[in-house]
Amino acid sequence: MKDTLNPSPVIQARDLQLVFSTNDGPVQALKDVNLTINKGEFVSFIGPSGCGKTTFLRAIAALETPTGGSLTVNGMTPDEARRKRAYGYVFQAAGLYPWRTIAGNVRLPLEIMGFSKAEQNERVSRVLELVELSGFGKKFPWQLSGGMQQRASIARALAFDADILLMDEPFGALDEIVRDRLNEEVLKLWARTGKTIGFVTHSIPEAVYLSTKIVVMSPRPGRITDIIDSPLPRERPLDIRDSKEFIEVSHRVREGLRAGHSDV
Amino acid sequence: MKSIVPILSVLLTIIAVWYAAAVWMNAPWVYDQAARAEQTVPRPWQVAQATMNQDRPVLPTPHQVISELLRSTFGLPVSSKKSLVYHAWVTISGTLLGFVMGTTLGVLLAVGIVYSRSMEMSVLPWAIASQMVPIIALAPMLAVVMHAVGATPLMTKAVISAYLSFFPVVVGMVKGLRSPEVMQLDLLQTYAAPGGAVFWKLRLPSSMPYFFASVKVGIAASLVGAIVAELNQQAGLGARLLQGSYYGQTTQIWAALFLSAILAAVLVMLAGRIERRVLARMGMAR
Secondary structure: OOOOOOOOEEEEEEEEEEEEEEOOEEEEEEEEEEEEEEOOOEEEEEOOOOOOHHHHHHHHOOOOOOOEEEEEEOOEOHHHHHHOOOEEEEOOOOOOOOOOOHHHHHHHHHHHOOOOHHHHHHHHHHHHHHOOOOOOOOOOHHHOOHHHHHHHHHHHHHOOOOOEEEEEOOOOOOOHHHHHHHHHHHHHHHHHHOOEEEEEEOOHHHHHHHOOEEEEEEOOOOEEEEEEEOOOOOOOOHHHHHOHHHHHHHHHHHHHHHHHHHOO | OOOHHHHHHHHHHHHHHHHHHHHHHHHHHHHHHHHHOOOOOOOHHHHHHHOOOOOOOOOOOHHHHHHHHHHHHHOOOOOOOOOHHHHHHHHHHHHHHHHHHHHHHHHHHHHHHHHOHHHHHHHHHHHHHHOOOOHHHHHHHHHHHHHHOOOOHHHHHHHHHHHHHHHHHHHHHHHHHOOOOHHHHHHHHHOOOOHHHHHHHHHHHHHHHHHHHHHHHHHHHHHHHHHHHHOOOOOOHHHHHHHHHHOOOHHHHHHHHHHHHHHHHHHHHHHHHHHHHHHHHOOOOO
């Protein structure tokens, strides 16, 4: 937000609660979550498993329903926002349909949303180029590596130009080398499109490298323990990870995670 | 080509066992004839020779069955009531009509069951119960009912075929339509996709491998249904089987049985070929 004089909130959570009822009784997945995400921010959610980071992302996407407090997306309820197709969602696995080509997979949301044939083709080639998969449109998913499949799934989420991009540990299953490259690409993509991004991860370097804001969460009950506004510039070469600021932020995230663990 | 050795040895073993059984089962008649003619007891090799080409053997030999199969398939005009081509066509037409009816019904029921909990609870038990009834017991009663409402023999046969073939399709399609993962369904929800899109773009394509597995079972079941239905009719391989047993024409029975088995194999192979083609076009065959 340092670069925006007049920040406009895109996602706002106030005293958000989410309780799952399970066979073993109620589980408090989110407790008293307060957070504002402004337009154009890159926000990472980091924490151990069970801290509610994925649940929070799914609540924003109206895939889970909060049991208390308020949550707005673009000033609407998450469900209204979903109906207005306010966000693209990238899941942990690429989840491409095996019977569709890469282009066919990217075209899927466009078909459902009723774009014209010409516009579908134009958009498919544009987003495939954006994730550097031009020329792979006619391949089937199994012909691509895991990293390329995940890039295709990002293209699919970008295809209909939602302002918000929600990513749930998109690179969790990939090796570190591929991950580094995809992280760089995501940053480039973010710079080119100016989207608001919510990004769930459990990797500290990934969170610090990507984000303008890092939300540290801890489990039982799932809650926010620290919110860090990153002092790093928007322009981030990979070697920024050796800078003093980067190490300081990483340290603070690690402290936050540790604090969340000790007071359970 | 390594597989040719086991395939041939199994085939040769079957033929050898068959010939041995034919000698053993047809021999009493040879002794009987000799005793009646008050001849001396024939020597074993004479007995064996006399079991090879009897008119009404207990167990016809392989070469008898093959030559009867060839004679009644290629040796007679197709329009002849004795031509196996004629009978096979009667059976196939009933099988295919019944298969189409059964598959359609099976798919529709599966869609209903997947989308409606109450339909699952009300229809599925009946579908399962329907398969507990032995078709051989049900077929004559169905034939009477169908005749009473003025149905043609073809329609009667098709209904019995459909009765047998809808079930594997229901079971396979219910499983197939439910096969998409939660994540794939969530994805469509993030697009606010209408129910129709979820069905046509996700559930139906996901179910295709299951559909074809069911179809292979269903088409064979359809053939069985058609043959059983023909036991009460004038034409078709089933009728031919029954006529053969009336007149003690064992060779004719075996020839008809062989043709049924060949038909079943061809139908299942055809289904398999269509499956490969469709799944390849869908990018699901590797």
